[in-house]
Amino acid sequence: MQRIKLIIAYDGTDFCGWQLQPNLRTVQGELEKSIARVTGSPVRVHGSGRTDSGVHALGQIAHFDVEDRFASVLWQRALNSLLPDDVTVLQAIPVSSDFHSRYNAVHKTYTYTLWLENNFFLPWRRHYVWKCGPLDFEAIDKGMQYFLGEHDFSSFQNTGTLIKSTVRTIHDFKRYPGQNAQEMVLEICGSGFLKQMVRNITGCLVTIGRGKAKPESVRSLLQMKDRTAAPATAPAQGLCMAGVYYGDEGCGGTDTGRNQSQDSGVGEQI
């Protein structure tokens, strides 16, 4: 058997999320269908993690196993000729069988893009940003600091998944201007993320940026371990899984993310 690692980008708008579901269009489903068209038999694709409906990816990682006779297939070319336009393979790399996209992941980076202008909107950004209007980024910067380090993120976890621990570590949390002057990107790197945790953290920070909560409220929200105490979840479309890191790779947030992008010839984040 040969294991193949994929770096995948997708536009989540028309997908019911990553994970395979009967009779629904999912990214995993489209990948498995395309791989099976090459090998002639069903294949299971393992992703580094799920994304919800409407959430995008620039650096989702997945792997699958094929018989040795398919090891020499040019998988990037083969899959990109079969996949629909809203999912693309940025790289396909033969790896050893002890690589596992989910179990070996050390860090993950997500970006969330906010639209800050009230007077107008660029229509082609509607599936990729949250229209927030003006925000107080001095307050948001302060709020972001409280998320750094190891915390129990129960207050920022939506229910619906069985997990052993709600403790996660945020290694890095930064913000930078987006591709348009009216946009700001929040980029968070952590050991892992609970269900809708990035969207819940973003919802909390936007509430702070609107002056409806104090930056210090993050500390008490973390201590309360109660989802109902925290502000509402940010909408899906602003979120993008930017990168997944393995082994010795640093977290590095933007830098690592951008280096990875350059490797695959991609000059842009969403």
Next chain:
Amino acid sequence: MQRIKLIIAYDGTDFCGWQLQPNLRTVQGELEKSIARVTGSPVRVHGSGRTDSGVHALGQIAHFDVEDRFASVLWQRALNSLLPDDVTVLQAIPVSSDFHSRYNAVHKTYTYTLWLENNFFLPWRRHYVWKCGPLDFEAIDKGMQYFLGEHDFSSFQNTGTLIKSTVRTIHDFKRYPGQNAQEMVLEICGSGFLKQMVRNITGCLVTIGRGKAKPESVRSLLQMKDRTAAPATAPAQGLCMAGVYYGDEGCGGTDTGRNQSQDSGVGEQI
């Protein structure tokens, strides 16, 4: 009566083009509906020109008339609060009643964006580029020169519109890198454009860039005045109406287009 001039951006993906059509979703239709919600009575919106289904705009110009009591309405804010997310008013300006968005237009600029990479694709660009793969831009540059100046563009006009003359003047035709490293933008400025003329010119240039026709073939195609002699029409989604210019404004292509963008706070072309 007060005449209002609008600068409008839209994402053409989910519209059946600009022009009002019964039971179809059109940009003109959405604008008229929103204006009528403010004034309480039907309003006619006049655009500088039509765009086809799937074609975008960053600088479409339109005008409409309202009774004097609506002259003080903050039209940009009012319309943007009523319009759907895929159309936005970048500016709304009270103008004198001798301004006409179509009859007064002196130049128009369109951009067409090509995707040049065969191995992968950025999924969120699927509605805004034509996936061409690698092209010979030295040949395309030569071909572009033949379009400059005054010509009978019958060979580059699709049928379906009654017009007096098929003679148009191309003032400027340039290309520059797009928002991603894998993209190239063609920008054409002219006195006016026949039906699908920009898409037909682009289709011809891509054929030249693929080595399937010589740059010099443009000259003979113009002379033949026969649409069936020229290559196929480029797809709608790569095209964007970038700007419309009136009176003393120069053509200026990119510069004019970008200045206009900056005026309205927009830092990006599609």
